[in-house]
Amino acid sequence: MPKPPKISISFREEFLPLYDWLKSRDNISAYICQLVVADMQNGVHSDDFEAKVETILLKLLKNRNLIEQGDGIKVERDKLESLSNDEKDLINSLF
16 A cells, blocks of 8 residues: 655744644644645635725725726725724724
8 A cells, every 4th residue: 555645844943832732633644634624615815815805895985985996996085084983993904
């Protein structure tokens, strides 16, 4: 029976606590494989998340009758002033 493929993982010093935690698992290989499968099924990546946030913000801006021009957005001053403080805080926290 052929041997299964192997991967070697190195841990930088800053990740030594993760390494120590992984050593406490019964089956490190199975644990890592389960994490990778879950990530593949969920399709969660930081790039995807940023794209979703941008899409949501564009929809919000369009719904607030802000004018989209070319590849940017021209914000009418009176429309910007009509945003609630919570909406402004949310936008500021994202950028």
